[in-house]
Amino acid sequence: MNTTNSIQQALFHRFDREQWAELRQSVPLTLSETELVDLQGMNEQLSLAEVTDIYLPLSRLLNLIIDAKQQRSFVLNQFLDHKVDHSPYIISISGSVAVGKSTTARILQTLLQRWPQHPKVDLVTTDGFLYPLADLKRKGLMKRKGFPESYDKKMLSQFIADVKAGHDEVLAPLYSHVTYDRRHDEHQPIRQPDILILEGLNVLQTDADTLVESRKPFVSDFVDFSIYVDAEESLLKEWYMQRFLQFRQGAFANPKSYFNHYSKLTDAEANAIAANIWDTINGPNLKLNILPTRERADLILTKGANHLMDKVLLKK
Ligand SMILES: Nc1ncnc2c1ncn2[C@@H]1O[C@H](COP(=O)(O)OP(=O)(O)OP(=O)(O)O)[C@@H](O)[C@H]1O
Numbered sequence: 001m002n003t004t005n006s007i008q009q010a011l012f013h014r015f016d017r018e019q020w021a022e023l024r025q026s027v028p029l030t031l032s033e034t035e036l037v038d039l040q041g042m043n044e045q046l047s048l049a050e051v052t053d054i055y056l057p058l059s060r061l062l063n064l065i066i067d068a069k070q071q072r073s074f075v076l077n078q079f080l081d082h083k084v085d086h087s088p089y090i091i092s093i094s095g096s097v098a099v100g101k102s103t104t105a106r107i108l109q110t111l112l113q114r115w116p117q118h119p120k121v122d123l124v125t126t127d128g129f130l131y132p133l134a135d136l137k138r139k140g141l142m143k144r145k146g147f148p149e150s151y152d153k154k155m156l157s158q159f160i161a162d163v164k165a166g167h168d169e170v171l172a173p174l175y176s177h178v179t180y181d182r183r184h185d186e187h188q189p190i191r192q193p194d195i196l197i198l199e200g201l202n203v204l205q206t207d208a209d210t211l212v213e214s215r216k217p218f219v220s221d222f223v224d225f226s227i228y229v230d231a232e233e234s235l236l237k238e239w240y241m242q243r244f245l246q247f248r249q250g251a252f253a254n255p256k257s258y259f260n261h262y263s264k265l266t267d268a269e270a271n272a273i274a275a276n277i278w279d280t281i282n283g284p285n286l287k288l289n290i291l292p293t294r295e296r297a298d299l300i301l302t303k304g305a306n307h308l309m310d311k312v313l314l315k316k
């Protein structure tokens with residue numbers, strides 16, 4: 001057995017797809033027509049089997065865990081004899097570029113808000129916390145987008161601390177995949193949700209490299225449950241390249257797109273560019289900064305070909 005396997009065996013319960021699907025138990029299979037349309041609108045390739053086998057058991061597990069947390073708050077209220085501030089339950093989702101973090105996050109948002117105990121579920125991506133394009137250019141980080149140094153970590157930890165503190169309204173910055181830059185015209189207001197899902201490749205990272213005296217709380221200090229979406233690098237590169245080709249016909253064709261010049265490429269040229277971006281940016285970032293954080297997660301979802309989940313690891 002290799003080291004990764006033995007570490008995983010020590011830390012996690014392991015389920016194959018069939019074993020995990022059985023844990024759905026009493027969660028109703030039937031989603032309303034609107035919920036189904038919502039889910040499929042997110043991604044037409046998403047199969048109903050994936051929702052029922054993988055995401056419904058996960059939604060059941062999270063509901064039980066959140067319920068326990070809400071009971072703990074109730075006990076604390078009684079003990080302290082006053083109401084503690086409304087503090088949202090925070091779920092993080094991390095993993096490589098193109099693994100499907102935002103798709104997973106949106107499926108979970110839809111499923112979790114069906115439970116009466118936590119109807120308001122907000123979703124924030126850490127893309128908005130990338131430094132604005134002008135700053136990245138000035139700092140020479142244009143080929144390091146997605147690396148730890150390309151994010152405003154101070155802004156991100158302040159944001160998550162303010163949400164956790166139960167502030168009435170906290171503003172999240174938004175990112176545009178069209179202009180490849182932070183949006184200067186609009187923010188996302190977060191107003192005391194029951195659950196906040198925070199999605200991004202950096203959410204399990206720590207500041208361990210900095211001097212001990214200057215270490216600040218990390219995002220993970222505020223997170224109640226963390227999920228890592230995993231897949232072999234060969235699949236990730238393939239999904240990244242497929243999406244790049246789709247963008248070329250969609251977002252890149254927009255004259256405002258930072259990558260408008262890509263829309264005129266032939267398939268072969270586009271494939272070569274996408275492969276190069278993977279090999280020089282997203283692949284190295286995965287190996288250096290993302291994969292090493294995997295075993296910190298409470299749950300690891302592993303995908304095989306066609307985005308089908310084939311293994312689930314749940315922290316003991
Ligand atoms: N469950 C799924 N079934 C089928 N296709 C999927 C699934 N999840 C994601 N995809 C496809 O994989 C690609 C990447 O998905 P997504 O944009 O969700 O990834 P991401 O991890 O959020 O990426 P990034 O870090 O670049 O924002 C997209 O083309 C998406 O359509």
Ligand SMILES: CC(C)(CO)[C@@H](O)C(=O)NCCC(=O)O
Nearest residue numbers: 097127145146147201277281282
């Ligand atoms: C915005 C990030 C960093 C993360 O979602 C990523 O999609 C990205 O832009 N990476 C840089 C290289 C690339 O264009 O894929």
